[in-house]
Amino acid sequence: MAGDSSRPKLYILDYGAGNVRSLANSITKLGFDFEWIKDESDFDKADKLVFPGVGSFYKAAHGLEEIGMAAPLKRYIQSGKPYFGICIGMQVLFESSEETEGAKGLGIIPYPISKFDANDAGHGKKSVPHMGWNGAWRATAPAADEQSLLLPNEDYYFVHSFAALRGKGDESELLKYAYTLSRYGNETFVSSIRRGNVFATQFHPEKSGPAGLDLLRRWLEAPVAAVSSAPHPLPAVPAPQLIAADPRPARAQGTGLTSRIVACLDVRSNDQGDLVVTKGDQYDVREKEDGGNVRNLGKPVSLASKYYQAGADEVCFLNITSFRSSALQDQPMLDVVRASAETVFVPLTVGGGIKDTVDPDGTARSALEVAGAYFRAGADKVSIGSEAVINVQDLLEREARGEPALTGKTGIETISKAYGAQAVVVSFDPKRVYYDTTVPNWIEQVPEAHRACLVTGETSTTRTKPEEQGKAWWYQSTISGGRDVRDIDVIQLAKGVERLGAGELLINSVDRDGSGKGFDLDLIRLIRDAVSIPVVASSGAGSPGDFEEVFVKTGAEAALAAGIFHRDEVGIDDVKASLEKDGLPVRRTALAV
Ligand code: 1PR
Numbered sequence: 001m002a003g004d005s006s007r008p009k010l011y012i013l014d015y016g017a018g019n020v021r022s023l024a025n026s027i028t029k030l031g032f033d034f035e036w037i038k039d040e041s042d043f044d045k046a047d048k049l050v051f052p053g054v055g056s057f058y059k060a061a062h063g064l065e066e067i068g069m070a071a072p073l074k075r076y077i078q079s080g081k082p083y084f085g086i087c088i089g090m091q092v093l094f095e096s097s098e099e100t101e102g103a104k105g106l107g108i109i110p111y112p113i114s115k116f117d118a119n120d121a122g123h124g125k126k127s128v129p130h131m132g133w134n135g136a137w138r139a140t141a142p143a144a145d146e147q148s149l150l151l152p153n154e155d156y157y158f159v160h161s162f163a164a165l166r167g168k169g170d171e172s173e174l175l176k177y178a179y180t181l182s183r184y185g186n187e188t189f190v191s192s193i194r195r196g197n198v199f200a201t202q203f204h205p206e207k208s209g210p211a212g213l214d215l216l217r218r219w220l221e222a223p224v225a226a227v228s229s230a231p232h233p234l235p236a237v238p239a240p241q242l243i244a245a246d247p248r249p250a251r252a253q254g255t256g257l258t259s260r261i262v263a264c265l266d267v268r269s270n271d272q273g274d275l276v277v278t279k280g281d282q283y284d285v286r287e288k289e290d291g292g293n294v295r296n297l298g299k300p301v302s303l304a305s306k307y308y309q310a311g312a313d314e315v316c317f318l319n320i321t322s323f324r325s326s327a328l329q330d331q332p333m334l335d336v337v338r339a340s341a342e343t344v345f346v347p348l349t350v351g352g353g354i355k356d357t358v359d360p361d362g363t364a365r366s367a368l369e370v371a372g373a374y375f376r377a378g379a380d381k382v383s384i385g386s387e388a389v390i391n392v393q394d395l396l397e398r399e400a401r402g403e404p405a406l407t408g409k410t411g412i413e414t415i416s417k418a419y420g421a422q423a424v425v426v427s428f429d430p431k432r433v434y435y436d437t438t439v440p441n442w443i444e445q446v447p448e449a450h451r452a453c454l455v456t457g458e459t460s461t462t463r464t465k466p467e468e469q470g471k472a473w474w475y476q477s478t479i480s481g482g483r484d485v486r487d488i489d490v491i492q493l494a495k496g497v498e499r500l501g502a503g504e505l506l507i508n509s510v511d512r513d514g515s516g517k518g519f520d521l522d523l524i525r526l527i528r529d530a531v532s533i534p535v536v537a538s539s540g541a542g543s544p545g546d547f548e549e550v551f552v553k554t555g556a557e558a559a560l561a562a563g564i565f566h567r568d569e570v571g572i573d574d575v576k577a578s579l580e581k582d583g584l585p586v587r588r589t590a591l592a593v
Pocket residue numbers: 264265266279280282283284285318319320321322323351352353354383384385386387427428429479480481482508509512513514515516538539540541560561562563564
């Protein structure tokens with residue numbers, strides 16, 4: 001048990017990138033103690049070591065060199081003591097990565113890390129990063145006496161653009177390490193490795209719900225001898241008999257990823273100063289009666305935990321009044337994220353107020369610092385709304401003047417560079433701009449620049465409201481929670497933020513929000529077709545069938561809802577059951593939550 005001195009001494013190596021809090025929280029939750037590696041001598045004290053790499057290969061390899069940890073880490077691994085690498089902590093074991101030319105890994109596995117090919121999709125369009133829940137099948141038949149670390153038929157959370165892809169070099173050594181394989185589109189990659197004392201996963205067990213916690217527990221509970229080896233080099237072994245494809249026929253369709261369901265919590269203070277989860281109609285969160293109070297639908301931390309237990313694949317917090325004041329000092333959202341990360345073991349996104357800001361004492365804080373505080377609190381992604389619109393407007397203006405488009409100074413760029421594109425979501429709050437198509441020459445009223453996102457009654461696939469009939473519309477960007485419009489459309493915004501380095505787009509709709517009328521399929525499809533990063537459809541979910549519709553008709557990677565979950569009208573399980581009935585893959589777990 002925790003605090004038992006006879007237990008193996010567990011250490012975690014952190015080089016200062018990204019969310020390592022979640023790993024620490026999951027280990028604590030499982031009842032284990034750990035220490036952080038502080039200097040070289042700690043490697044000798046460690047009986048087991050976990051290296052949760054987050055961010056880029058370069059930052060990990062370079063960061064380890066800079067703090068003088070690369071050589072001691074390699075020596076530790078070669079000593080035969082147990083090593084567990086996560087994500088980049090797996091990739092650094094390899095020779096090199098296409099992510100950064102010339103950057104060298106530890107070279108324990110003589111094979112390169114390569115980028116996914118977005119064009120090699122198989123069925124459907126494939127976004128890069130590979131983000132979401134995917135299966136992992138055993139690469140070889142397990143030996144009869146094997147202490148298995150991983151359960152079959154479970155899904156795990158992946159977020160990465162680079163991987164040990166099959167067919168990129170001499171596989172003879174790689175396949176001796178391959179513990180599981182996974183498929184993304186037509187590409188197969190090694191999703192975990194296990195040989196001697198080395199175990200590593202490309203996915204994040206600390207974010208993979210009960211299945212991930214179970215895997216961590218198995219490795220942590222394993223006697224040291226069972227996960228150790230003699231010092232390297234490891235004895236030669238014959239080439240393995242590979243199970244080259246997922247043996248589960250149900251998983252042969254699609255890209256490999258499950259359809260992701262996100263529970264969203266819009267958070268703000270009510271008039272009594274308490275932080276509450278709220279939800280409105282078209283962004284108006286006040287009651288129509290009852291003195292116009294802010295609707296109170298529950299407490300943020302307990303609702304997040306409830307949705308995790310109900311099977312949400314991801315939880316998102318949006319600080320919806322952040323445009324008024326969003327200082328970093330005494331920021332209550334940081335406490336919300338910190339407390340939620342102790343009980344929620346799926347990815348957590350936090351949005352609202354991720355921008356350059358000034359604290360009450362006059363201290364200036366960059367967007368990068370603000371984001372860093374949320375990552376340290378336990379967030380996996382930050383979501384940027386208003387600032388992204390302003391940044392893309394500036395980008396287009398600079399480009400029109402013939403100046404370099406990118407400055408390297410925006411929040412999206414700085415956060416993406418430091419923590420990886422996968423950590424930066426951009427949240428869209430578009431509004432439709434309508435035209436009456438019965439008016440002669442109506443098209444002339446539509447600005448040329450925005451015609452690429454024009455939808456008419458003939459091209460629309462969204463179920464229309466009566467007042468939308470006989471109309472055409474394009475989608476204009478707004479800031480400050482829909483209060484202020486900007487002359488930039490959603491396609492311009494989507495392409496602009498992708499260039500700046502965003503890794504995912506969250507598409508709300510002021511028109512559909514809280515309506516229960518279904519997602520705006522035209523809006524989601526337009527954006528999905530314009531970019532190659534994952535898209536989360538949001539706003540308007542009213543029934544389980546709406547989710548199936550948005551996944552099938554737009555190719556969105558994830559769908560988010562708020563109102564129907566908060567009001568207990570539809571459960572996450574109802575949504576997943578309905579998707580499964582329609583043949584779409586969803587994450588299910590056989591384990592207790
Ligand atoms: O601009 O970077 O500070 O971020 C502010 C964030 O707060 C943005 O992501 C913006 O969408 C959000 N926001 C601002 N005002 C509101 C409001 O409601 N008054 N929330 C607001 C927008 C959209 C979703 C909602 C879905 C699903 N709400 O959060 O949960 O539309 O709802 P539904 O399933 O009930 O239809 P910045």
